[in-house]
Amino acid sequence: xxxxxxxxxxxxxxxxxxxxxxxxxxxxxxxMNELVAKGKTPQDTLTDEECQTVVRKMVKQRKDSIEQFxxxxxxxxxxxEQKELILLEALLPSLMSKEEIKxxxxxxxxxxxxxxxxxxxxxxGTLMKELKGKADGADVKEVAESLFS
Numbered sequence: 002x003x004x005x006x007x008x009x010x011x012x013x014x015x016x017x018x019x020x021x022x023x024x025x026x027x028x029x030x031x032x033m034n035e036l037v038a039k040g041k042t043p044q045d046t047l048t049d050e051e052c053q054t055v056v057r058k059m060v061k062q063r064k065d066s067i068e069q070f071x072x073x074x075x076x077x078x079x080x081x082e083q084k085e086l087i088l089l090e091a092l093l094p095s096l097m098s099k100e101e102i103k104x105x106x107x108x109x110x111x112x113x114x115x116x117x118x119x120x121x122x123x124x125x126g127t128l129m130k131e132l133k134g135k136a137d138g139a140d141v142k143e144v145a146e147s148l149f150s
Contacts, residue, residue, distance in 0.1 A: 002052035002092070003032060020081065024059075024088045031055040053093055053134060060089045097136040102144045105132065110148055118149040 006028050013021035035055050036045055047055075063086040070079035097105075106128055115124050125145045132141055 002049045003029075003046050005092075006032070006052075020084050021088055024085050027059060028052075028056060028089075028092075031059060050134065056089055056092050057134075060086060060093070063089060094134075096140075097132065099140050099144055102128075102132065102136050102141055103148075106141075106144050106148060121145065121149060 006025055010022065010025045010029065012018075013025055032047055032052060032055055033043055035047060035051060036043060039047075063082050066082045067079045067086065070076070070082060109128060109131065110124065113120075113124065113127065125142055128141050128145055129138060
């Protein structure tokens, strides 16, 4: 994924796409920071899964920013964040739908033999480990809670 980001930076520069350039440079910086945090050199590479984790963090930041800008009455800033969010989400594999999550959650609930809501936290944690990178955490939590209502 790191090479893909480098190519996207070059393409954005050629196209004079400032939003794309900012996003891809931000990803590159995030990857570099992750390498340093792991005690590696900038010449090393991260796995695709580690790169996707960096991009997911950036997606979450954009979503939070959009929410705050909208609440603060700054729609022009929220619009820029939305454009960046679209570019970031395009780099990630598509996430599972709530229906797909529900099928897995029901099977896991039966497998673990969970019958009451007191074990909801552990159940959600187990689901999150199993669906890491495949499903949105908020969707997983919502589906898990719906199984106990």
